[in-house]
Amino acid sequence: MEGMERIRESILAEAKAQAESIVKEAESKVKEMEEQAVKRAEENTKNRLTRAEAEAEEAQKRMLSMAELELKKQSLEVKQSLIDKAFDKALDRLKNLPEADYIGMMVSILGNAGLTGGEELVVPAEDRERFQKGLLKKINDQLGFELKLSDETRSMQGGFIVKSNGVEINNSFETLLRMEREKVETEIAEILFQQ
Numbered sequence: 147m148e149g150m151e152r153i154r155e156s157i158l159a160e161a162k163a164q165a166e167s168i169v170k171e172a173e174s175k176v177k178e179m180e181e182q183a184v185k186r187a188e189e190n191t192k193n194r195l196t197r198a199e200a201e202a203e204e205a206q207k208r209m210l211s212m213a214e215l216e217l218k219k220q221s222l223e224v225k226q227s228l229i230d231k232a233f234d235k236a237l238d239r240l241k242n243l244p245e246a247d248y249i250g251m252m253v254s255i256l257g258n259a260g261l262t263g264g265e266e267l268v269v270p271a272e273d274r275e276r277f278q279k280g281l282l283k284k285i286n287d288q289l290g291f292e293l294k295l296s297d298e299t300r301s302m303q304g305g306f307i308v309k310s311n312g313v314e315i316n317n318s319f320e321t322l323l324r325m326e327r328e329k330v331e332t333e334i335a336e337i338l339f340q341q
Contacts, residue, residue: 229334233323240319241304249281252306253288255317259308263291268307268314271299 243251269277277295286292293308300307302318 225335225339228338229331232334232338233327237303237319237323240323245281249284249288252285255322256285256289256293256308259315259317261289261291261293261308261310263289263293265308265310266294266296268296268298268300268309270302270304270318273304274299 240251267277267282274295282293282295296309300318303320305318305320305322307317308315
């Protein structure tokens with residue numbers, strides 16, 4: 147039986163060796179799986195951090211861009227306000243011109259309007275008396291023809307409207323300045339805001 151005992155011991159030894167080999171292989175696979183899991187976790191963490199950093203950077207860029215746009219908008223509003231004030235001052239200066247300068251300007255505007263005489267001038271109510279007390283006569287004398295003062299007045303801040311055969315030509319100071327503004331606003335902005 148000793149032979150059987152040896153065979154048995156040999157089988158047990160071989161089984162034990164195989165079991166140890168299987169355990170070692172399983173432990174090795176578990177260790178490899180753990181290492182891969184750690185690597186994947188590290189990669190996922192790294193990818194998430196990279197994405198989070200990119201998203202944060204993009205959010206920061208958007209916020210900065212929005213802040214820059216708001217600043218430009220406010221800057222444009224301030225610049226537009228300054229240009230508006232410049233034209234308001236121009237309107238005040240026109241309304242308060244000395245009579246000789248006012249007559250000269252009126253004659254110049256009317257002389258370039260292609261009038262022949264007989265047309266009516268519509269003026270603001272506050273200027274009506276001024277025209278009746280000799281201003282219209284002085285203008286007519288310099289033009290060399292007869293313009294009439296209309297019985298009608300309009301709400302405007304100086305200047306006049308020429309009425310002839312149902313056609314009106316608006317030469318109110320507001321209209322003249324608005325037309326001039328369209329032509330020179332860019333130049334004015336460059337002068338006011340040279341950088």
